[in-house]
Amino acid sequence: xxxxxxxxxxxxxxxxxxxxxxxxxxxxxxxxxxxxxxxxxxxxxxxxxxxxxxxxxxxxxxxxxxxxxxxxxxxxxxxxxxxxxxxxxxxxxxxxxxxxxxxxxxxxxxxxxxxxxxxxxxxxxxxxxxxxxxxxxxxxxxxxxxxxxxxxxxxxxxxxxxxxxxxxxxxxxxxxxxxxxxxxxxxxxxxxxxxxxxxxxxxxxxxxxxxxxxxxxxxxxxxxxxxxxxxxxxxxxxxxxxxxx
Ligand SMILES: NC(=O)c1ccc[n+]([C@@H]2O[C@H](COP(=O)([O-])OP(=O)(O)OC[C@H]3O[C@@H](n4cnc5c(N)ncnc54)[C@H](OP(=O)(O)O)[C@@H]3O)[C@@H](O)[C@H]2O)c1
Numbered sequence: 001x002x003x004x005x006x007x008x009x010x011x012x013x014x015x016x017x018x019x020x021x022x023x024x025x026x027x028x029x030x031x032x033x034x035x036x037x038x039x040x041x042x043x044x045x046x047x048x049x050x051x052x053x054x055x056x057x058x059x060x061x062x063x064x065x066x067x068x069x070x071x072x073x074x075x076x077x078x079x080x081x082x083x084x085x086x087x088x089x090x091x092x093x094x095x096x097x098x099x100x101x102x103x104x105x106x107x108x109x110x111x112x113x114x115x116x117x118x119x120x121x122x123x124x125x126x127x128x129x130x131x132x133x134x135x136x137x138x139x140x141x142x143x144x145x146x147x148x149x150x151x152x153x154x155x156x157x158x159x160x161x162x163x164x165x166x167x168x169x170x171x172x173x174x175x176x177x178x179x180x181x182x183x184x185x186x187x188x189x190x191x192x193x194x195x196x197x198x199x200x201x202x203x204x205x206x207x208x209x210x211x212x213x214x215x216x217x218x219x220x221x222x223x224x225x226x227x228x229x230x231x232x233x234x235x236x237x238x239x240x241x242x243x244x245x
Pocket of ligand 1 (some may be wrong): 007025026027028030033035036044065067069070072073087102103104106127150151152153171175176204233
């Protein structure tokens with residue numbers, strides 16, 4: 001597939017893609033935290049922004065979250081707005097994108113909303129050592145993919161592309177953000193800043209430490225800044241595949 005195609009059908013840049021177009025989306029506090037320090041879920045966005053995120057979800061083929069996010073936030077990972085689900089169905093797609101998670105230990109609760117909410121396809125990329133256990137406990141609820149030992153995000157991306165995922169949304173948490181960004185595997189970053197501080201170093205940060213491809217000598221391209229009520233969305237173009245739609 002020598003050319004990428006936008007959803008509107010227009011021809012774009014010439015690339016030979018070996019991974020899905022990848023959009024990383026997250027919201028954080030002013031001081032860069034993804035959550036509070038305890039198990040209580042912290043809302044780092046507002047209704048209008050949740051609706052924007054819903055539209056982005058509806059435009060993707062798969063949504064990926066880390067296993068800790070499945071355990072802690074228990075997200076449904078569905079398109080909420082009915083008209084968006086209908087639009088997808090009219091295009092011959094499932095109402096919501098495929099749900100994807102990644103785990104080393106496969107300690108996931110089969111009762112989690114990841115498995116029980118909606119009819120979307122579910123994929124679990126599991127480290128080789130835990131695959132047998134995962135198939136026994138979760139094989140009826142999801143497709144268990146042997147992701148290797150360790151799992152690297154680039155190989156996972158290749159496998160997702162081979163399964164038909166052309167547009168991937170990565171929705172956290174910090175461990176996945178770090179691996180995707182360090183690996184230069186993100187085409188577009190959506191960063192929302194909520195108007196408060198968390199101020200507790202026990203909480204999870206947007207990313208861990210590392211040598212990121214964007215640094216003072218290689219600045220990322222800021223593509224858009226949008227105020228959405230009391231939060232701000234910053235969109236960064238992180239590769240030349242960026243589609244500024
Ligand atoms: N504000 C936001 O936008 C947002 C979005 C999502 C999440 N969050 C927050 O982020 C926090 C969770 O972030 P987190 O960094 O702790 O966890 P995470 O990224 O959600 O998940 C980490 C887990 O994913 C699995 N994993 C990650 N990389 C792997 C690899 N290469 N191979 C195999 N398994 C791998 C491991 O699962 P196992 O432990 O099962 O082996 C690991 O413990 C939560 O507090 C959540 O509320 C915030």
